[in-house]
Amino acid sequence: MSEVTVIGLGRVGFRTLKLLQELLPHASFNAVDANPGVKPLVEALDRTVFHVYSQNVLKELASRSDLIVTALPSSTAFPILKSLAEECVNIVDVSFTREDPYLLEPIVEKCGTVFIPDAGFAPGYSNLVAGYVGRGLGGLESIDIMVGGIPSYPVPPLGYVVTWNPLDLIEEYKRPARIIRNGEFIAVDPLSETITVDVESVGRLEGFVSDGLRTLLRNIRARNMREVTLRWPGHIGFMKLLRDLGLMSEEYLEIDNISVQPVKLLAKIFETRLKADVNDLAILHVEATGAGGKRYVETAVLQGTRENPATPYFTALVHAYTSYLVAKGLIKPGVQPLENMSEHKHGFQEYLESKNVKIMIKRW
Structure with a gap:
C-alpha cells in the first residue's frame, strides 16, 4: 500500500x-x-x-x-x-x-x-493543452491561452466573486506578464490593454494579459504566445482603479499607529464582501495556429455549484489526476510541468469529462 x-x-x-x-x-x-x-x-x-x-x-x-x-x-x-x-x-x-x-x-x-x-487549472491543464497542440501541429506560429474563473453572471460591484485565495487572485493583476511577441520575450503591465473574446457556450468576455505562461516560456516554441485571464465586461476597469489607488501595494501604511499592508486589507475585503450565493464557471479557451497554418481551438467549461465552485474544483481535478499518474509511476523523473506530459492528454480529458467538464475541440 x-x-x-x-x-x-x-x-x-x-x-x-x-x-x-x-x-x-x-x-x-x-x-x-x-x-x-x-x-x-x-x-x-x-x-x-x-x-x-x-x-x-x-x-x-x-x-x-x-x-x-x-x-x-x-x-x-x-x-x-x-x-x-x-x-x-x-x-x-x-x-x-x-x-x-x-x-x-x-x-x-x-x-x-x-x-x-503548477498542476492545476491554469497554469496546469492549460499547459497540457499547449504541449499537446504544439506537438500535434508540428510547431506553433501563435497560441492564445485564455482562462477564467467567473460567476455565471456578472455580480456587482466588480462582476466577480472570490472562490480561491484572495492574495493569489490580486497577484494576477500586479505581476508583470511575461509573453512572447514577434519572437521576442517581453514583460508587459497586465492591465495595459483589454482583450475581447467570444467563448462558445458562454458569450462575450473581456480579458487581461496575465503571467501564467511560466514554464511554457521555456518549453514551448511559438512566435507569439500569451495567457489571457477572462472576466465579465467592465471588471478590468474596476481592478485598474483599485491598483492605481495603491490598494494592491505591499508597502506598509501607518493608520492610527497601526501598520497595515493595503494588499492584505483589500484581500480581506474581497474575502468578506465579494461573496454571493451564485454558481460559477471555470473556462479554458485555447486558440492556436501551427507553423503550416493549421488551426486548433479547444474550449473547456465547468459549471460549478454553490457547494462546489468550479475554479477550485477544476484545479483539484487536474491536481489529483496528475498526482495519480505519479503515484502509478507513469511520469519520468525530473522537473515535469504538464506541457511535458502531452501523451497523457486523452487520459486527462476522459477524467475531466467524467467529472462534468464540457470539452469542445475544433481543428482545421
Whole structure:
C-alpha cells in the first residue's frame, strides 16, 4: 500500500485529497494543515490521518511517503517545496509561486525524483493543452491561452466573486506578464490593454494579459504566445482603479499607529464582501495556429455549484489526476510541468469529462 501526504487543506487541497481517495483506493493518506480546526473534516475520511503543520512533521512524513501533494499559498510555498525536495520525495504542487520551479532541478535530478509544478487549472491543464497542440501541429506560429474563473453572471460591484485565495487572485493583476511577441520575450503591465473574446457556450468576455505562461516560456516554441485571464465586461476597469489607488501595494501604511499592508486589507475585503450565493464557471479557451497554418481551438467549461465552485474544483481535478499518474509511476523523473506530459492528454480529458467538464475541440 502506498502512502500519500497532502499538505494544505484549503479550497483546493481538501478537494484534491477527496479525489485522490477515489483514484487511489488502496493508498493510505496523511493530511497536513496549520489549522487544527479542519481535523474533524479529515477524520471523517477513510484511510487518512491528520497532522498539524510543523517542519518536523513534514520531515518525518516526507521520509516515509511515496508522494507529497502540496496546495499551499503562493507567498509561502517555495521554501517548503525546497525542503521537501531535499528529502528526495516525489512532489506534485499546485501553488502559484513567484519563483521559477526549475530552481529545484539540481535537487530533483540528484534525487532521481519527480517534481511537477503548477498542476492545476491554469497554469496546469492549460499547459497540457499547449504541449499537446504544439506537438500535434508540428510547431506553433501563435497560441492564445485564455482562462477564467467567473460567476455565471456578472455580480456587482466588480462582476466577480472570490472562490480561491484572495492574495493569489490580486497577484494576477500586479505581476508583470511575461509573453512572447514577434519572437521576442517581453514583460508587459497586465492591465495595459483589454482583450475581447467570444467563448462558445458562454458569450462575450473581456480579458487581461496575465503571467501564467511560466514554464511554457521555456518549453514551448511559438512566435507569439500569451495567457489571457477572462472576466465579465467592465471588471478590468474596476481592478485598474483599485491598483492605481495603491490598494494592491505591499508597502506598509501607518493608520492610527497601526501598520497595515493595503494588499492584505483589500484581500480581506474581497474575502468578506465579494461573496454571493451564485454558481460559477471555470473556462479554458485555447486558440492556436501551427507553423503550416493549421488551426486548433479547444474550449473547456465547468459549471460549478454553490457547494462546489468550479475554479477550485477544476484545479483539484487536474491536481489529483496528475498526482495519480505519479503515484502509478507513469511520469519520468525530473522537473515535469504538464506541457511535458502531452501523451497523457486523452487520459486527462476522459477524467475531466467524467467529472462534468464540457470539452469542445475544433481543428482545421
